[in-house]
Amino acid sequence: MEGYGETSDTDSGIILHSGSDSPTVTTKDVTTHTRAMKLKHQSLQDSLQLCVLELKKLCIREAELTGKLSADYPLAPGEAPPKVRRRIGASFQLDEQSIPRGPKGSPLTLVDAELALQLKIYEAARRLCREEHQNKAVRRSRLQQCKREEKRVKELQESAFQLRLQHGRSSPLPAFSIPFREHGHSDDSSLSDSPVVDEDVHPPPPSSGPACRDQNQLPQTFPVSSPSTADSAILSSPFTPRRAGSPGLDSMLSFCSNPESEAPPIQPSPWTESSLDQPFQKTKKSRSSTKSTASSPASSQVLPPLEACLGNPSLPQQLSQLQLSDRLANGTPPTPELRLHRNLSLRISNPETPPEERSRGHYGPPETMRGYPPYHYGPQENSEDSHSEHSFSTRSGSVCQEQQGEFPRARHLQHPGPTGGPGPHAFQGPALYQSPRYQSGPSFNPGHYPGDVAYALDLVRGYHGPRAPSNRRDCMYVEVPGPAMMAPRRAPQEVRLSRSPSLWEPQRYRSNGPPRQLVDDHLKSWHHRNQFREPRPRSLDRQGAVRVKTVPDWMSPLTHNQRYQEQVLKSRVQQQRLVDDGPGRWFGEDSKAVSLV
Amino acid sequence: MAFVPGQPVTAVVQRVEIQKLCQGDHLILGFSIGGGMDQDPVQNPYSEDKTDKGIYVTRVTPNGPAEKAGLMMGDKIMQVNGWDMTMVTHDQARKRLTKKKEDVVRLLVTRKSLEDAVKHSMSGYPKH
Numbered sequence: 200m201e202g203y204g205e206t207s208d209t210d211s212g213i214i215l216h217s218g219s220d221s222p223t224v225t226t227k228d229v230t231t232h233t234r235a236m237k238l239k240h241q242s243l244q245d246s247l248q249l250c251v252l253e254l255k256k257l258c259i260r261e262a263e264l265t266g267k268l269s270a271d272y273p274l275a276p277g278e279a280p281p282k283v284r285r286r287i288g289a290s291f292q293l294d295e296q297s298i299p300r301g302p303k304g305s306p307l308t309l310v311d312a313e314l315a316l317q318l319k320i321y322e323a324a325r326r327l328c329r330e331e332h333q334n335k336a337v338r339r340s341r342l343q344q345c346k347r348e349e350k351r352v353k354e355l356q357e358s359a360f361q362l363r364l365q366h367g368r369s370s371p372l373p374a375f376s377i378p379f380r381e382h383g384h385s386d387d388s389s390l391s392d393s394p395v396v397d398e399d400v401h402p403p404p405p406s407s408g409p410a411c412r413d414q415n416q417l418p419q420t421f422p423v424s425s426p427s428t429a430d431s432a433i434l435s436s437p438f439t440p441r442r443a444g445s446p447g448l449d450s451m452l453s454f455c456s457n458p459e460s461e462a463p464p465i466q467p468s469p470w471t472e473s474s475l476d477q478p479f480q481k482t483k484k485s486r487s488s489t490k491s492t493a494s495s496p497a498s499s500q501v502l503p504p505l506e507a508c509l510g511n512p513s514l515p516q517q518l519s520q521l522q523l524s525d526r527l528a529n530g531t532p533p534t535p536e537l538r539l540h541r542n543l544s545l546r547i548s549n550p551e552t553p554p555e556e557r558s559r560g561h562y563g564p565p566e567t568m569r570g571y572p573p574y575h576y577g578p579q580e581n582s583e584d585s586h587s588e589h590s591f592s593t594r595s596g597s598v599c600q601e602q603q604g605e606f607p608r609a610r611h612l613q614h615p616g617p618t619g620g621p622g623p624h625a626f627q628g629p630a631l632y633q634s635p636r637y638q639s640g641p642s643f644n645p646g647h648y649p650g651d652v653a654y655a656l657d658l659v660r661g662y663h664g665p666r667a668p669s670n671r672r673d674c675m676y677v678e679v680p681g682p683a684m685m686a687p688r689r690a691p692q693e694v695r696l697s698r699s700p701s702l703w704e705p706q707r708y709r710s711n712g713p714p715r716q717l718v719d720d721h722l723k724s725w726h727h728r729n730q731f732r733e734p735r736p737r738s739l740d741r742q743g744a745v746r747v748k749t750v751p752d753w754m755s756p757l758t759h760n761q762r763y764q765e766q767v768l769k770s771r772v773q774q775q776r777l778v779d780d781g782p783g784r785w786f787g788e789d790s791k792a793v794s795l796v
Numbered sequence: 797m798a799f800v801p802g803q804p805v806t807a808v809v810q811r812v813e814i815q816k817l818c819q820g821d822h823l824i825l826g827f828s829i830g831g832g833m834d835q836d837p838v839q840n841p842y843s844e845d846k847t848d849k850g851i852y853v854t855r856v857t858p859n860g861p862a863e864k865a866g867l868m869m870g871d872k873i874m875q876v877n878g879w880d881m882t883m884v885t886h887d888q889a890r891k892r893l894t895k896k897k898e899d900v901v902r903l904l905v906t907r908k909s910l911e912d913a914v915k916h917s918m919s920g921y922p923k924h
Contacts, residue, residue, distance in 0.1 A: 468834055468835050468836065468886075469835065469836055469839060470830055470831060470835045470836050470837070470838075470839035470840050471830060471835060471886070472828045472829060472830035472854035472855065473828060473829060473830075473886065473890055474827075474828040474855070475824070475825035475826075475827055475828060475829060475890065475893050475894055476819075476824035476825060476826065476828075476857070476860075477822075477894075
């Protein structure tokens with residue numbers, strides 16, 4: 200019995216449950232148990248106290264932000280609710296248009312800056328005015344304040360207006376304050392009703408007051424009433440006020456922001472927005488209309504529409520690629536199936552090609568490809584991510600790698616210069632794919648360039664004879680397969696045209712590579728030669744036989760380098776194939792992030 | 797919201813489910829996006845980090861489907877129906893968002909206020 204009690208002291212919980220049928224044990228245990236319970240009660244109360252304190256803090260913080268003390272505030276009996284002082288300071292977020300740009304220190308800029316701030320202050324005052332549950336005195340004073348601010352706004356607007364007149368409206372934001380004047384004191388009703396994040400979707404017609412007002416007075420002014428914006432005081436980003444200029448903002452106009460005017464070489468397109476209320480197809484239509492204009496020979500200076508729409512106007516030259524895989528040195532007699540295969544493996548992707556033809560060579564998801572100019576989504580993207588030679592090497596290099604090792608005559612040429620004007624040169628448009636060894640610039644050997652061009656063109660002409668020369672202006676992809684025994688293994692879809700330039704490596708493409716003049720010269724010389732060559736049969740092999748001359752050049756050490764790269768890349772093929780299964784996904788490679796979800 | 801390529805991204809996100817509105821023969825979402833891998837991130841007025849090439853909500857139509865769903869201007873779209881939107885081109889994002897056969901898009905968006913709120917709650921409350 201005593202032993203039992205001793206146990207109960209140490210382990211009261213067990214006693215309580217197991218020994219409850221024994222009255223003596225219970226009475227013996229009650230005292231110890233109440234002691235334990237009291238301790239527990241005490242600790243619980245302590246934590247409750249802590250929680251209440253925390254709740255109080257929370258409620259006070261909430262009250263500071265909202266101005267109302269929450270009903271959840273734990274009031275002890277007789278305790279008076281704390282007086283919360285609300286609105287500790289205010290910061291105003293100026294919308295982009297209000298931020299004065301231009302020469303610093305000019306009176307107009309100063310006035311503009313002041314006006315921008317004053318507008319916010321005025322709006323804040325108005326909101327204070329229409330706040331409920333305030334006593335009369337507060338209300339009256341706020342009303343007065345509001346009127347004062349309004350008056351100040353008007354003064355500032357007036358002075359800004361005058362200054363603008365003096366400056367001949369040369370300000371970057373000429374019409375900024377003027378429309379606002381009209382409605383700044385018009386109806387006060389709609390503004391405060393506007394939710395925090397409403398912004399007008401419609402382009403502001405110059406006459407529509409509310410639209411302008413919504414833009415001029417971005418309602419994100421109250422950190423107090425909307426704590427979300429409390430920390431961002433002034434938005435000072437160099438956002439170009441597109442709304443002011445373009446009439447159809449939410450249309451595709453802003454999407455296809457006229458590329459010809461802003462055509463810095465390889466830069467990301469300007470930051471544009473596009474409304475999602477427009478069906479995606481529509482934009483495509485607008486593109487294709489641009490396309491049709493671009494495809495006319497007369498306007499061959501016009502960049503391909505896709506780049507136009509993407510605002511990446513300098514890309515098409517790098518987009519285009521021509522790849523040759525010349526295997527003639529191995530002396531394999533031409534076989535019919537080989538020719539057939541060449542037919543299959545020839546891909547020309549240019550904006551004029553109908554979409555279905557363009558996408559024939561791809562095994563990306565069809566829905567991603569359809570209707571897209573040579574800008575490829577989906578699996579092809581890996582060629583963007585990696586160096587441009589991958590697009591070649593992973594296709595042809597993987598299959599014909601041995602042959603290329605043996606007869607390293609695969610040629611990648613690229614000239615990144617802008618396309619020339621219209622003319623008899625069929626090759627003005629198409630840029631040539633540049634092989635990795637040429638990307639280092641100095642190693643580019645122009646000596647054998649024309650010959651390759653001629654070869655490529657003959658290929659092209661052979662298979663795309665009826666096509667107008669200008670149609671070939673964008674991309675060419677010519678691939679001659681390995682020996683005949685290799686041919687069956689290669690499905691035609693293996694051959695893909697990829698948009699070669701890496702989005703991340705624009706500089707390299709821009710800076711290195713044969714200058715345009717050089718290329719043009721080559722083109723001319725090619726044209727010259729080609730005229731001599733004209734009567735010849737356009738057999739690939741015959742022409743290739745002519746090309747044997749240049750073999751020594753191709754056996755340069757650089758070729759070995761290329762071979763090595765192809766071997767490396769071959770190992771990537773499997774990985775990329777995996778990627779190819781993903782719909783519309785692509786891998787960034789190397790340092791780029793992998794965008795897998 | 798900035799991130800290092802190859803490193804996991806940490807962001808406080810909010811789920812926004814937008815029920816597309818049928819208007820005529822097409823579905824409207826009621827907001828506009830800007831940005832993308834192919835656009836100049838420096839000009840993005842909404843991003844904190846000017847190298848961020850993400851997709852941002854540039855406008856929200858008042859009373860539009862997006863506003864009803866709680867989307868806000870300046871939100872950065874992280875995912876659309878589970879698809880990553882942090883490394884896509886502008887067109888890809890558009891396509892993903894305006895799929896005709898989908899009536900609902902589920903977005904994961906992040907915005908500064910969300911991050912701030914979380915930070916706040918983590919760091920405790922300032923004394924007042």
